[in-house]
Amino acid sequence: MDVHAFDEEGRSVIGQKGELVCATPFPSQPVGFWNDPAGEKYRSAYFDRFPGVWCHGDFVEITERGSVIIYGRSDATLNPGGVRIGTAEIYRAVEPLAEIADSLVVGRDQDGDVQIVLFVKLAAGCELSASLAARIRQAIRAAASPRHVPAQILAVPDIPYTVSGKKVEIAVKRALQGLPVTNRNALANPEALRYFEQLRLDASTET
Amino acid sequence: MREMVWQPTLDRIAAANISEFTRRAETATGRTFAAYDELHRWSVTDPGAFWSLLADYFGVRMTPPAAPILRGGGDMLTARWFAGCRLNFAENLLAGAAPEAIALDFRNETGACRRVSYAELRAATGTLAAALRRAGVSAGDCVAGYLPNIVETVIAMLATTSIGAVWSSASPDFGTQSVVDRFGQIRPKVLFAADGYVYRGTEIDCLDRLAEVAAAIPSIELVVVVPYLRPSPDLSGVPRAILWTELTAATRDERLVFAELPFDHPVYVLYSSGTTGAPKCIVHGAGGSLLQHLKEHRLHVDLKLGDRIFYYTTCGWMMWNWLVSGLASGATVVLFDGAPFSPDPAVLWRMAEELKVTVFGTSAKYLAALEKAGLRPREQHDLSALRAILSTGSPLTEASFRYVYRDIKSDVLLASISGGTDIISSRSNAGASAWTSTPLTRKAAP
Structure with missing residues (x-):
């Protein structure tokens, strides 16, 4: 999984807190949402924050060692x-x-x-x-x-x-x-x- | 300040699945992956090659994929994986082990036990699938479960997905409105439920709520009741209800037929928590869920044929879906229904000892509560089979890291995993440290 912490401007940062994102397709992305034929709900749930990059709202830091510290939900x-x-x-x-x-x-x-x-x-x-x-x-x-x-x-x-x-x-x-x-x-x-x-x-x- | 709290032995690293997979990847690419981050970098720079090799390495049963594995130009919104490839989710879960191997080992807080072999699970799945087909269920229909974490829940999911129907489950501690908010959106044709269950020593009857749910969701043509609390529950108040045994009575020795469907055919509907509006119905595909779970179980958790994998969960949480996929690795999936401290805080550790659990999954909250209860499992239980403890739900505290290594087991991989319903899996998984011997730090979860 191509996981990064993105700062406010969408730059991948190490050793700083940011939004947990995934920048490359992965096969267990949802197929979509039920009753959402045009995919609008799906797009706005994960792709509104950074265009084309998956972001589901966890607030994290990726360390220099490549480990991840989870600080909580982004909206909290x-x-x-x-x-x-x-x-x-x-x-x-x-x-x-x-x-x-x-x-x-x-x-x-x-x-x-x-x-x-x-x-x-x-x-x-x-x-x-x-x-x-x-x-x-x-x-x-x-x-x-x-x-x-x-x-x-x-x-x-x-x-x-x-x-x-x-x-x-x-x-x-x-x-x-x-x-x-x-x-x-x-x-x-x-x-x-x-x-x-x-x-x-x-x-x-x-x- | 950093401090190494655990390091795998060289023997363990050498025997790890991820070491074998790395050699396979080196052969396939002609490159050298000297450390985990090099393998990881390759997996995200050439994801088509990575996931294709994984499917091959795991022996996933599917029609041969055609290149390119990943279509859509790397765009996350239009990406399509394994286009043209066909498979069945349940077939892959049932194919991994010898017929006599134990597929499910069930316990509940009242002490009830049930052990089901792979042969028995296949037979029960075939019987139920035939009955569901006769009841009019076909590929793409939704089938829902309002069920405790019991053997029948797994059988119902496998029967449903063997047909290519879509499975969605809620736990019986959900209230009527919560269930209607979820299942009402996906309009299931069949609803499986239990008559009741026991939690923390209290008998809880589900039939009144079940009647309300069935009345509120007109799409439900059939309510199939598992007699779990009582042998012969009175179903007269529940519309369109029959007992499981009545549904399957006319089917005997049915051959299990698996519908071969596209890689991205829906297999599960999960729900967002719904605290900020109606729960969102998140649809997951069969191939993607299967591959992701296989990757996490075998490469990160180092799950092997015959291992016993346990996660404390209900079937209203995605960790249930994650756990049940352990069948695809030929492991024994350990199911526990009940309160984690009932009748006493040691209940899950007695079970772990008796069933020789190799992977024990739980939540950060449980581990914190266990420490506060003063339990020291290592003093009372033989946990020699245990290789990994997984924690999720919220970040594991430093205090809990210390507690696990001090009072549960010193030589164990403790992974604070993070993921979620949206991806039906975990995203940052410390299990990789089985191979890289990454130190866990004092500061936080790795």
Whole structure:
């Protein structure tokens, strides 16, 4: 597979984050989409971002050794201070902590910038104390960078997932913004989203 | 900071499928591929030659391809592979092993077991395919499965694709609307389903949801029910429903006939997650899916005849399609239905020990949860047969890399693989390191 990381201008980059693309045909490309005789849905799903080059929306880095680091879905990347950050960078720092059962991160648009808001589901018997919040921030700063440190950390009862086990960052972001979440049936635990819909980010639960 | 966490032995490298394939590629091209990246560069600069050699090396059963293998001038939107070439997907999955070899080894969380040989799987496929033909299913029709990860799901897929009909599956944990959103778009003629299943110790009845699905999708002419939860479920509430045994009752010893169809004939419909709108119905072709899965299984995972390959998945996730293609390499495909921590966190490792699993596939989330549960499989289980652990779904954390090598097995290929529904396969596959001894880094997934 002719895999590259493309920067914004469609240049193949090594050692930098970019869009995962495939630049040469491969036989397991879909035959197409069902009910899409002209192929328009298919084209817009994979070929709109870079003409003639397959791009399905993963945010990655290809290292000099030829290995690939996956940072998360492209449409869920966070842009604090204009630097693109993949959500997986935050998860891999936070989730090893014993007190954290699960987590989800989104960007909140604020005064022309993006602030990172981290939601944590706590392990049984744990609470989000000031010292735990400090350790979370420290873990993120150490494993990722100071730019990755969330502006807000909030405890939530559950993290919503799709039926195929993916965190639904985009649905949560829409719910927080009061926008409709179009297809709740895709969620394994749609009730988990209700909490986010009711949540106001400036509420007193902030830590 | 980088640190080598595992390196294959020279013996393992020498015996790896990818080493043999590399020699084959050197003979075919008259060139030398001294390292993996040289082989890889050739594969993307002359993809027609690469994929053609792969099909030959794997012994894919198809009519001889005519040059050029790749048409369309390298344009990804108009590319056509193996034009004029004909094959059958199910035939290739059923041809790889001796008749008495074990094709499917099934377990569920309640302790039920079932073992099916390749001969038995061929016979069951032939019987069901004949019944489906009699029910009016022909090439290009859609057949859907709303089924747990059980033996019948594989038989139904093989029977469907042997005819050249298109298979699409959803897991019974999907709600009515999720299933209607998916299958309602592809209008299946036949729907396979189970009466219910057990998950985390709880019996879950599916018949009410099944009745709703069948009522909402008028294209479904026949609902075929597998009695999985109870021996004789009451189907009176489900429109157009019959039991699997009723469907196949009149067919006996039917010869298995495979419809030979174009390389890009549709074999599967998969779905995008649908969080941002109605799920997109992604159609995958028979030849492309087969070749891609063979490549990943044999070259990257180093799957060999008689190996036991397991992936923890439901049939609502593309890893089920990926797993079942392990049959094409003559491996035993290990199926598990149930919760991965039920009745206790060791359930999958007991199974891995008993069935001598050689490839164990799971998710990053599972490995993280296993570490938090404090499980140390290497202390309780003989995992000497295990050669590779695969993880996907989300990037594997550094902590999990360390956990696997410390507490599961030290001499194992741990691959954090990434791919997806869109390509029915993986794109960056660390399994290549079986050959290149690429170090895994502390920073992230390789």
